[in-house]
Amino acid sequence: KVLQGSIDSDEIGIDIAYEQVLRTWANWLDQNIDPNRTSIFFSSMSPTHIRSSDWGVNGGSSKCEKETEPILDMSRPVDVGTNRRLFEIAVNATKSTTKVPISFLNVTTMSEYRKDAHISFYGSGSGKLVTPEQKSDPDCLHWCLPGLPDTWNELLSLYIIHRS
Structure with a gap:
């Protein structure tokens, strides 16, 4: 249930809800965070x-199954179903604070090219090889470790070092 001013609604679009959440978050940051310390x-x-x-x-392959190389053609954007509207809302929200600067870490774009970096059929996460049933429905949501999430952490580390 969404209550906002005189609006009382059972349903709201995901983009509207996401924008409201991030706007509320940005306003809270401006009112409660000391940018000299945080x-x-x-x-x-x-x-x-x-x-x-x-x-x-x-x-041939379904989902990310049997993918062993990243998408190498970087001359065009890749459309893997990323909700571009939500992405733009996030970018704008990080620019909307008036007092507290927000560093936006764009892990989406670099990760879209890494169809090979999911755990898919490499392992079940428990150290065991996946079964034929698991191979038929590969996990194309989670990422191999070590791997792409480590690159995200390196990006964050560079931002932190650069700001200090």
């Missing part, structure tokens, strides 16, 4: 690789 970082969303047709594979 650094704020906001990380963009992690993409998934659900449809192999998104990166030019028609037929």
Whole structure:
């Protein structure tokens, strides 16, 4: 249930809700955070690789199954289903504070090219090899470790070092 002023609604669009949440968060930061003592970082969303047709594979593999190399053609943006409207809302929200600067960590764009970095059929996460049933429905949401999330952490570390 959404209550805002005189609006009382059971449903609200995800983009409207996300924008309201981030606006509320940005206002709270401006009112409660001392920018001389605190650094704020906001990380963009992690993409998934659900449809192999998104990166030019028609037929054959499903999802990120059997993918062993990143998308190498960086001459064009990759569309793997990332909600660009939510991405833009996040970018704008990080620019909307008047008192507290927010560093926006764009992990989305670099990660969209890494269809090969999901755990998919490499392992179940418990150290065991995946079963044939698990291979037929690969995990294209979670990432291999060590791997891409470590790159995100390196990016964050560089931001922190640069700001100090």
